[in-house]
Amino acid sequence: MAEKLISIRKLKISIPKEAQIICEKMLSDLEKSKRPILEAVKASLDNSFYNAKVGYLTPGNKKIRTELNVSSVQKLARTVFMLEILLRNLDIGSVNTKRELYYICKGLIKGDGKLKPLDFEDQAESDAIIDFIGDMLEVYREELNCFANDRGGQTYSQQLVVTETLSDGAKATIDLSTLGTAPYQPKNKPQALKLKAKKKIDFCLIVESEGTANTLQAMGFTKRNKCILMGAQGVPSNAVRGWSKLIQEELNVPLYFFGDLDAYTLQNIFRTLKAGSAASLIRNADFSAPEVRFLGVLPEDVKKYDLPHYKVKESDPSEARALKKAKDALENDPFFLDRKNKGLSDILKWLLKEKIRCEQQSFFSVDPKDPIKTEKLILEKIKHKSFV
Amino acid sequence: MSKITKSSTAEYFAKNLQQVGFSSPLKAVLTTLKEAVDNSLDACEGADILPEIEVVIKKVGSGSTKNTDLIKISVEDNGPGIDPDDLAKVFGEYLASSKFGKGQCSRGQQGIGISAATTWAQLTNAKGAFVMTKTKAMRKAVKGQVDVDIKSNTGILKNKETVDWPKKDHGVKVEFTIDGRIQLNGDGGLITYLDGTVLVNPHLTLKYKLLDNEPIKIERVSTTVPVVPESTLPHPHTFKLGEFITHATLFGKINLAKFLKTGFSRISDQSIKDFVAKGLPKALLSKSITALSQEEFKKIFQAIQNTDLMAPSTKSVLTVGEEAISKSIQRLGEVDFFSVVTRKPAICDFKPVVVEVALARFKTSQLDADDPVQLLRFANRVPLQFDKSGCAITWAIESVNWKTYGLAQPKNSLPLGPYVFAVSLVSPFIKFKNASKETIDASEELVEEIRRALMQAGQKLSRHIKKEFKEADLERKLAHIEQFGPILVEALVRITKSPATRRKKAEEGLKKLLGRDSKDAIADLEEAQSRLDMLKSKDAKKLGIDEPPQEGGSSTLEAASDNETKIEEPSETKADKKAKKKSKK
Ligand SMILES: Nc1ncnc2c1ncn2[C@@H]1O[C@H](COP(=O)(O)OP(=O)(O)OP(=O)(O)O)[C@@H](O)[C@H]1O
Ligand SMILES: [Mg+2]
Numbered sequence: 001m002a003e004k005l006i007s008i009r010k011l012k013i014s015i016p017k018e019a020q021i022i023c024e025k026m027l028s029d030l031e032k033s034k035r036p037i038l039e040a041v042k043a044s045l046d047n048s049f050y051n052a053k054v055g056y057l058t059p060g061n062k063k064i065r066t067e068l069n070v071s072s073v074q075k076l077a078r079t080v081f082m083l084e085i086l087l088r089n090l091d092i093g094s095v096n097t098k099r100e101l102y103y104i105c106k107g108l109i110k111g112d113g114k115l116k117p118l119d120f121e122d123q124a125e126s127d128a129i130i131d132f133i134g135d136m137l138e139v140y141r142e143e144l145n146c147f148a149n150d151r152g153g154q155t156y157s158q159q160l161v162v163t164e165t166l167s168d169g170a171k172a173t174i175d176l177s178t179l180g181t182a183p184y185q186p187k188n189k190p191q192a193l194k195l196k197a198k199k200k201i202d203f204c205l206i207v208e209s210e211g212t213a214n215t216l217q218a219m220g221f222t223k224r225n226k227c228i229l230m231g232a233q234g235v236p237s238n239a240v241r242g243w244s245k246l247i248q249e250e251l252n253v254p255l256y257f258f259g260d261l262d263a264y265t266l267q268n269i270f271r272t273l274k275a276g277s278a279a280s281l282i283r284n285a286d287f288s289a290p291e292v293r294f295l296g297v298l299p300e301d302v303k304k305y306d307l308p309h310y311k312v313k314e315s316d317p318s319e320a321r322a323l324k325k326a327k328d329a330l331e332n333d334p335f336f337l338d339r340k341n342k343g344l345s346d347i348l349k350w351l352l353k354e355k356i357r358c359e360q361q362s363f364f365s366v367d368p369k370d371p372i373k374t375e376k377l378i379l380e381k382i383k384h385k386s387f388v
Numbered sequence: 389m390s391k392i393t394k395s396s397t398a399e400y401f402a403k404n405l406q407q408v409g410f411s412s413p414l415k416a417v418l419t420t421l422k423e424a425v426d427n428s429l430d431a432c433e434g435a436d437i438l439p440e441i442e443v444v445i446k447k448v449g450s451g452s453t454k455n456t457d458l459i460k461i462s463v464e465d466n467g468p469g470i471d472p473d474d475l476a477k478v479f480g481e482y483l484a485s486s487k488f489g490k491g492q493c494s495r496g497q498q499g500i501g502i503s504a505a506t507t508w509a510q511l512t513n514a515k516g517a518f519v520m521t522k523t524k525a526m527r528k529a530v531k532g533q534v535d536v537d538i539k540s541n542t543g544i545l546k547n548k549e550t551v552d553w554p555k556k557d558h559g560v561k562v563e564f565t566i567d568g569r570i571q572l573n574g575d576g577g578l579i580t581y582l583d584g585t586v587l588v589n590p591h592l593t594l595k596y597k598l599l600d601n602e603p604i605k606i607e608r609v610s611t612t613v614p615v616v617p618e619s620t621l622p623h624p625h626t627f628k629l630g631e632f633i634t635h636a637t638l639f640g641k642i643n644l645a646k647f648l649k650t651g652f653s654r655i656s657d658q659s660i661k662d663f664v665a666k667g668l669p670k671a672l673l674s675k676s677i678t679a680l681s682q683e684e685f686k687k688i689f690q691a692i693q694n695t696d697l698m699a700p701s702t703k704s705v706l707t708v709g710e711e712a713i714s715k716s717i718q719r720l721g722e723v724d725f726f727s728v729v730t731r732k733p734a735i736c737d738f739k740p741v742v743v744e745v746a747l748a749r750f751k752t753s754q755l756d757a758d759d760p761v762q763l764l765r766f767a768n769r770v771p772l773q774f775d776k777s778g779c780a781i782t783w784a785i786e787s788v789n790w791k792t793y794g795l796a797q798p799k800n801s802l803p804l805g806p807y808v809f810a811v812s813l814v815s816p817f818i819k820f821k822n823a824s825k826e827t828i829d830a831s832e833e834l835v836e837e838i839r840r841a842l843m844q845a846g847q848k849l850s851r852h853i854k855k856e857f858k859e860a861d862l863e864r865k866l867a868h869i870e871q872f873g874p875i876l877v878e879a880l881v882r883i884t885k886s887p888a889t890r891r892k893k894a895e896e897g898l899k900k901l902l903g904r905d906s907k908d909a910i911a912d913l914e915e916a917q918s919r920l921d922m923l924k925s926k927d928a929k930k931l932g933i934d935e936p937p938q939e940g941g942s943s944t945l946e947a948a949s950d951n952e953t954k955i956e957e958p959s960e961t962k963a964d965k966k967a968k969k970k971s972k973k
Contacts, residue, residue, distance in 0.1 A: 019883065020883065020884060023880050023883040023884050024884050026880055027877075027880040027881065027884055027886060027890060027894055029897075030877065030880070030893075030894035030895075030897040030898050030901075031890060031893045031894045031897050032897060033896075033897035033898075033900040033901055034897075034901075035901055068898075068901065069901075069902070069905050070865035070866075070868050070869055070902055070905040070906060070909065071865070071868070073868050073869065073872040073873060073876065073902065074868055074871075074872050076872075076876055077872040077873075077875045077876040077879070080876055080879040080880055080883070081875065081879055083879075083883070084879055084882065084883055087883065114874070114875065115875060117871035117872060117875070118872075118875060
């Protein structure tokens with residue numbers, strides 16, 4: 001997959017060249033007192049398409065057109081200003097996080113009085129410009145040498161070996177079984193990694209809660225099972241998404257996700273992992289693992305194992321919002337509308353109807369005296385194909 | 389002064405005593421002030437005198453009850469004065485009033501107010517009211533202390549003295565020293581009360597000194613004393629059975645037909661025939677009302693309710709008027725802009741009412757943009773300062789969709805922003821939710837009438853807000869061009885490594901483009917400005933002045949001439965429906 005990702009980009013012209021073309025067009029438009037226009041992919045649900053064969057959300061034809069006028073001149077000036085910084089980074093091989101770029105901008109603006117009007121009030125403003133540039137050039141943020149902070153994805157395995165190509169071309173090989181109690185932490189640059197299984201791997205389990213993943217590991221989960229165990233740490237970051245995709249592509253093992261039974265997990269966490277998100281339309285291809293299955297907690301588990309669960313408090317604004325979003329998703333989200341994902345939308349419907357939630361940790365209540373009961377239940381579920 | 393009649397319904401007084409505004413030390417101070425000032429204003433109006441009132445409130449020690457101060461409240465007016473023989477009655481006897489049950493839009497109605505203040509002073513400080521009075525006929529003033537004899541409901545005048553009152557032809561000065569606490573600002577504040585009183589009494593000159601603050605003098609902006617219209621009799625359809633029977637007790641031994649014709653408005657000989665047709669036993673007509681049984685009363689009452697009657701006359705209501713409010717509002721601070729609407733008198737629930745609304749934004753406002761607007765409510769020109777949540781006025785405001793007029797508004801709430809919303813209701817028969825007279829009962833018809841006034845005022849306000857918005861917009865746009873244009877061009881030139889000649893050309897092109905845009909913005913602003921000017925000159929013409937009343941103001945008599953004026957009804961929101969439902973209850 002790593003080559004594939006790079007090869008997609010090899011077909012295209014380089015980012016600096018593309019940027020040159022855009023700027024040249026803007027400048028010559030201005031010379032003719034014609035209004036320059038910047039176009040970017042519209043990254044929203046109404047421009048998202050889902051094809052079960054592809055497996056992730058892809059962009060439609062809708063574009064966000066920003067035409068120069070008194071209201072948009074600020075955005076355009078900021079875009080070109082940020083673009084210049086990114087191009088220089090690419091040129092000198094420098095890498096930054098979004099937050100660092102925010103401060104780099106602040107520094108430049110402070111040093112030049114003329115630039116003062118550009119100043120960003122908070123990081124959200126500069127982030128939006130960076131995202132706009134990505135959507136405009138249709139490139140990944142990482143390809144602009146802008147990396148998010150790596151979060152989540154701590155991985156344990158006795159079988160997995162990772163080979164990483166470093167920026168100087170040297171290779172590093174990491175055998176996860178040699179890391180002791182430490183997890184392997186994937187970077188959000190999946191194209192630099194190659195995976196190998198020392199021995200056959202039966203499955204990969206992605207656990208929503210990092211803490212629960214660690215508990216399973218501490219109790220010997222990867223010792224007893226030929227598997228990859230990963231903690232997602234809530235809504236999966238790019239690193240987690242790219243890493244899961246890589247595991248899917250390179251190792252060809254079944255992937256299971258284990259998390260809470262609630263609308264938020266299903267919609268935000270699981271859907272993003274499996275099919276990407278509307279906000280990241282242009283990157284879902286490489287940052288989603290369409291084969292991942294929802295192992296639970298399933299509605300049937302609640303009954304079968306008599307799991308403790310809660311009533312959703314509709315008076316709680318965040319819960320009420322999650323329910324409303326779930327309703328919206330059932331009506332508008334192409335992922336949940338597709339027949340292939342009927343099992344998942346059925347769960348959403350069930351949640352809306354029953355208005356309950358059940359946490360992944362409730363598995364620990366089934367037999368508190370057995371420290372590995374949760375592991376047993378997970379294995380039992382995999383064995384009996386109790387997943388969606 | 390007018391004749392003082394002593395009402396015999398002593399139970400009435402007993403029932404209201406604990407509910408007439410002395411429920412906390414804070415309210416005690418405000419209520420005492422309010423009763424005294426209301427009386428002064430009423431007295432001046434009755435005698436066709438332009439009122440000049442002086443209020444002094446200070447702390448003179450600590451109170452006898454816990455957590456209170458000893459507070460001296462003094463109110464002096466230039467009214468007709470009180471006949472010294474009446475002093476004991478006025479200040480020491482409940483239900484001694486010249487206004488009782490008259491069906492007039494006077495502030496005082498019951499003859500309870502000032503005696504309650506005397507009682508409170510006596511209860512907390514062992515001394516009643518200190519009074520000084522002088523009528524035109526007197527050469528010297530009379531002063532003394534009035535105490536209430538609570539058991540016999542009579543007043544006692546002590547330490548009576550005849551004194552000189554220099555530079556005073558006529559007037560009354562009252563002084564109460566009571567346990568209380570002082571709050572100046574906010575909903576229940578003394579300044580809020582005084583400001584509100586100033587607003588709806590353009591003919592009042594008010595001097596006040598509160599605690600150690602600088603003395604303040606607010607001059608009158610109108611030299612006409614409002615004429616309180618002739619009293620009107622209540623319309624029979626406004627009564628409930630119990631009230632109907634109580635009303636009858638005021639008339640003594642007269643026959644039913646006479647009672648109906650003299651005790652109510654809109655009952656003619658023809659109506660009495662109609663009552664009979666609707667089931668009123670004819671024989672009862674000549675029977676004395678003191679001899680009627682409960683059952684008979686019920687029959688009579690039902691027949692009346694089932695008969696169509698002419699709506700009451702609206703002649704008995706009084707308006708402050710848009711011009712006067714427009715001037716008066718300037719006295720509360722430097723006004724940014726405002727909008728005033730006086731509705732034509734209307735009938736709601738068979739009672740004549742008139743609604744007036746003033747919405748204003750002050751330059752000096754300390755109100756926060758994120759806080760709800762400051763609400764001033766008035767019933768017969770008396771500020772209402774407590775329990776706003778159940779009030780018809782509050783419901784009406786909440787039911788309007790203020791967003792259409794450019795104001796922020798959380799769902800079903802008062803709109804937000806540094807505005808003052810003043811809503812005044814005048815009617816000889818205002819129905820309050822409870823005896824403390826702080827909340828106006830919200831009937832569907834009344835809420836709707838207030839709502840219409842608010843929407844008219846809102847429309848006018850929105851012209852100011854829109855113009856202001858466009859102004860800011862233009863300013864922002866012009867600034868944008870100057871600031872961002874060169875940065876954009878320079879960056880493009882750097883990235884494309886272009887020569888200076890291209891840069892110059894691009895800069896010129898950019899200027900041309902943005903110039904076009906700002907021309908559009910200027911045109912927008914001009915349009916908003918001219919719409920506002922149109923409104924202002926229309927108002928000015930209607931008010932019979934050449935110039936608009938003042939910079940930024942607008943008011944209209946449109947409403948006064950035609951209540952069916954088209955209102956741009958904002959589409960019905962949930963809030964509207966809720967309010968309608970509420971008012972149905
Ligand atoms: N400052 C004053 N100058 C002249 N007359 C006064 C003054 N204050 C009170 N009076 C007379 O005394 C009467 C009694 O006043 P009081 O406040 O007790 O009753 P009210 O004003 O009629 O009704 P309410 O109880 O609603 O205030 C008034 O009706 C009025 O005739
Ligand atoms: Mg009074």
